[in-house]
Amino acid sequence: MNILLVYPEIPATFFSYKNALKFVSKKAACPPLGLITIAAMLPQKWNKKLIDMNVSELKKTDILWADYVFLSGMNIQKKSFEKVLALCNQFHVKVVAGGPMVSTEHESFSGIDHFILNEAEETIPIFINDLQNNCAKPVYYSTKFPDITLSPVPLWHLLDMDKYAAMNIQYSRGCPFNCDFCSITMLNGHIPRTKTSEQLLNEFDSLFASGFRGEIFIVDDNFIGNKQKLKNNILPSMIQWQKKRNYPFHFETEASINLADDRDLIKLMVKARFNAVFIGIETPNSKSLTECGKTQNLKRNMVDSVKEIQRHGLIVSGGFIVGFDNDSPNIFDEQINFIQKSGIVTAMVGLLNAPIGTRLFNRLNAENRILKTLTGDNMDGSMNFIPKMGYPELLKGYKRVLDTIYSQKSFYNRTKTFLKEYRPPSYLTQKIRPIDIKALLQSMFLLGVVDKERIYYWKLFMFSLFKYPKNFPLAIKLMIYGFHFRKVATTI
16 A cells, blocks of 8 residues: 655745745754654555655655545645645545544545544544455544554654754643633643653654754643643653753743743753743733633733743743734734733734634634634634624734834844843753854845845844853844744735
């Protein structure tokens, strides 16, 4: 059996980092972890090939080679997903589809032979058995949240690792919180399910043996969903593993803001070589936080929480949303002021949308406010529901937020605020790699010579070099990110 696994193209968004990746000659930020994990669940004797359309071209010969095309994706990949599906149908190659998009709206797709819905640990074995017995069904689904200790080590050898800026690994699924706009709990549940430390370290061993060294993004919905297991078992095991191998990896992940309340947990994460964390801030408007059920962000000074995390060695990236029912016309200035004051350099602001099946979707649907299918792109200015604030006013204010926070002046002032607050880990050393030199030279030319507002680049360049030399490489990296964000923001 020849199996072609295809990951559709992701358009340029905040999270794609496409404009930044050019500085280091990479094609994509991370590989399609889901597909290479699915590949490991298939019979070993089957031939497997991966085409990630973000780093490689999908050719007619690839499709014709396959007995089955396994296709996955998120809403933001829908256009590319449908193009791949049309090609497969044109060449009469059977398609097996799964992933978050088809799991929530598989009825809207035609031309797919077999749907593998929800989490594959439950459904893939049944599908394979039926396929081998010539009785495969059109749809496979499960209402269970599987034990992810059954999940195999991903097939790293299917990747062209040199094309990615980082690798990714999953430790847990699920989130204990209940934000009404988030599809995570619908897809993965409220109770965090975790891998064992032995299982996680086995994945590290496999990635280490492949020759990879560098950044790993732990893609969990909320890495700190089970704090006690992290502190008592997982992080100590990671620290020991890293030390024994002279620290080949460093990590980024996603977490909730209550991380700020546990200094011991932060210290363990930093000791394990975590250097950054993405946190859903969403909004400084307490009424909007109450509206969406984001209770973990209430009854705290969120700026102080962010700075607490950054002062202990973790760089905070933040997600922000405008468009809640309780948002007034003041929300745009409130977001701008919060972002600037917090020193969150990579502040990703999007318009609120309602994914199918979420509590928000169900409420808005009952109010006859749902308009269309979710695009999944938080940077295209679209909404799939009628907002309480007039859409033209909301879109205008949203654009003003982006234009302000990613203007050269605001961005570099915010980066200075961050550099003043951030305390890099004591282990941080100036290890200069050829790729770092290339990025520096590229930035000096594109941002320091070509850019018409280059004065801000050189101000921050000198500021970080002389006042915070230990953070100078980080400052260059952040300025490159700013270049990417400005490029994306201008497309709205």
